[in-house]
Amino acid sequence: MKIDWHTPFKKLEIGEGRKIKDGNDLAIITIGHVGNDAVEAAEELEKRNIHPAIYDLRFLKPIDENLLHEVFKNFKNVMTVEDGTIIGGLGSAVVEFMAENGYNAHVKKLGIPDRFIQHGSIKELHKECHYYVDDIIEIAKKIV
Secondary structure: OOOOOOOOOOOOOOOOOEEEEOOOOEEEEEEOOHHHHHHHHHHHHHHOOOOEEEEEOOOOOOOOHHHHHHHHHHOOEEEEEEEEEOOOOHHHHHHHHHHHOOOOOEEEEEEEOOOOOOOOOHHHHHHHOOOOHHHHHHHHHHHO
16 A cells, blocks of 8 residues: 655644554554555555554644544554654653553554664664564564
8 A cells, every 4th residue: 555645735733643544453653754664564464464554643742642542442452663762752652641541552662772873874774773664564463
C-alpha cells in the first residue's frame, strides 16, 4: 500500500493523528517520516499473514487521546516507531497514556536508544538503532 504524500494541502488540526491502515494483529504508532518505513514493513508483514494497523500520531503535544483510546481498546500488542529518543519521546508518551488510563498492553518502543550513536548514513543509523524496515518486520513477528 503506497501513501500518496503529494496530495493538495489541507488544514491539519493540531493534536489530531490519523489511521493509515486497518489491521488486527498489532498496532504500529509512528510519528514523522519513519511512518514510511512502517508502511513498507506492513506490506511485507501482510505477505506473512500478519496484519498490523498503522497510526500516524503527527503531534506529541497535544497528544491525540482519541486515537490512543482507539488503539488501546482494540490492541494488546503495540509498537511505537520514532526517529528520536525512546526516553521521553513518542514511546514514553504512549506508555504514560496507557498507564494513566488503566490500559494494559505489551508496548515495544523503537527509536534512538539512550546511548552514543555512531556517525553514518540515515539507513545505517536506523539499522544500528534497530528501527529500519527489516527490524520493524522482525520485531512485529516476535510480538505477534
